[in-house]
Amino acid sequence: MEEWLYIQNEVYPALLKGFWVSLALIVPSAIFGLVIGIIVGVLRVYGNRPVMAAANAFVVLFRGIPLVVQLFIWYFGLPYIKIYLAPFVAAVLGFSLCSGAYHSEYVRGALMSIRRGQMLAAQSLGFSKVKMIFSIILPQAIRRALPGCGNEIIYLIKYSSLAYMITCVELTGEGKILASNSFKYTEIFLIIGACYLAMTSVASLLLSRVEDRLRLPGFEHQRI
């Protein structure tokens, strides 16, 4: 009975609050990340030489440096040059840039996998460059990039827990505080784990729905 009251009065409200913070981190980061990924990916394929080099350097840095280090740079490091970010802002910035770098890999792979013949055919029909990109290339590229980008969003859901390390108290942070107060570490973190499992499972279910909806006969996405 006491246990139940504890869960009802303490655990549930705290975790619900944490859940909303997590969601508030994940959703904008996923959107910004995708936008960054598409822009960088396109630049890496169609940009001129210096632009391509800059975009590639961006990807090497943001994929190669651990996300924790990046978050620390944004939150603890920037004050060194007199820039102060709130934990939440630093977290969204870090997540968006890092997952943008990963997304750009899938976008780039997808764009490169589209055979040259597709473009030649579009051009020979008199398509303008913009029309060709929107009605021929993107519809194919999106299908090819989707599995990778979707996976990246699932990763983002899990990595959003790292926001706690720069003092942005989201689901994991709320759990840590609860557990430190009650010493019920195992129970609390199992519940937290279950919350993340639910989020990642729902996300991957939605993702495979979308993939199925967009599937074309005989148009397989290549493994990258």
Place this chain on the structure above:
Amino acid sequence: MPEPILRIENVSKRYGKKEVLRGASLTVNKGDLKILIGPSGAGKSTLLQCINFLVRPDEGRIWLEEKEVHYAHKRDLYAYRQKVGMIFQDFNLFDHLTALENVRIGMVKVKGMAKAQAGERAVAELERVGLKEHTQKYPAQLSGGQKQRVSIARALAMDPKVMLLDEPTSALDPELIGEVLAVIRDLGENGMTMIMATHQIAFAGSLASEIIFMEDGRISERGTPEKILFQAENARTREFCAKIAEFYGEKR
């Protein structure tokens, strides 16, 4: 006096509702070369794979040298498979091993022979199929005909009592078929007992001890080459032989 080596009784196999093999029976005597012919989907390949239980038959019994094979006993099954060599249409050489290692691995890992001794035997078998020069090559470096000859050497190295050949030349370019058929002919002349599914009707005609025509999972007619190829009772058999001779007749 014919000496039966392999006896198959009433072997059947279903996949779901589809009956791919319906009660096939066969007795193979020492030194026989039984040739299975018939349209694709007739069950030739399934029959061969059922004989060494790569496909589990739903019904039927099999005896090797008058001893029934109990395939549910793993030890019996593995021992039996060692005595029944199998040649596949697409060779199935182990891609990560050289020709020599492909021939050797069964002797070492299954029979427990010493590596050196098995190696000598492997070289001898490769020499027998005319591949002495190619012992150190990997499958990807060999032509189709050479691959199939390695796979024959691999089977021979296990000292099989019977060999099962599942369309051994179907995946080969026409100019490579001859070298493989020559090896198989040599085996037959040296007294190897074989069951072979093939479309090489001329080869079958000159060497088979019996030709077996299969259709819809059944053995529908059997007899000497002269009978099946020239005086078949069954209209379908005649039709098939005529068609196949047209396609494959000249290629020898």
Place this chain on the structure above:
Amino acid sequence: MPEGLIAIADALPYLLQGSVVTVIVVFGAMGLGLILGVPLAVGQVYGRPALRRAIGVYVWFFRGIPLLVLLFLFYFGLCTALDVNLSAFTVAIIVLGLISSAYQSQIFRGAILSLPEGQLKAARALGMSDFKAISFIVLPQALRLAIPGWSNEYSIILKDSAVTYALGVAEIMARAHFVATRTYQQLPLYFTAGVIFLILTWMGTRGLRVLEEKVRIPGYSQHGA
């Protein structure tokens, strides 16, 4: 920023010692992941339905929960509940290893499934037991095919290992943070930590590419890769 450069120079030996800790954690985790991942993959491909389902749940669990949560669960929760006294370092290796086993099992599973079915058939036809066929025919080929996936897994674990700082493992990140809070040279030090990780990533993937080339089967290329 000469001050920053001095701070980096002073801290470098200390950070590099941390990279030894990082490398041990990563190798330990990858080794554990390999040892568990191979049987998991074999079980998931060839096992009975109940076993396959159980492995599926295991993989789903360890792939669906954030590393940080699992670290807290194991270190603060399970270690106390089960009354085992493990260091943060050991827990870091175990948790990263368990997660990696889930991912590696999927790499190996993919590799096994990409082999032609005839390989197993031919091995059985020679009289090999399933165990022998898998050990001598399937796995030697599958492990080769898994190297690119493995290289990817290495760079992921390497980066994830920075999270073990949350338990106080004295790896690169923990040391950079330790020095940074005392010298107030945050930006230069975190950046240095980042560069060390970049170098370790590069060295590892480079090494695995050399390995891949070394064990490559002549003339053999899967899917034109």
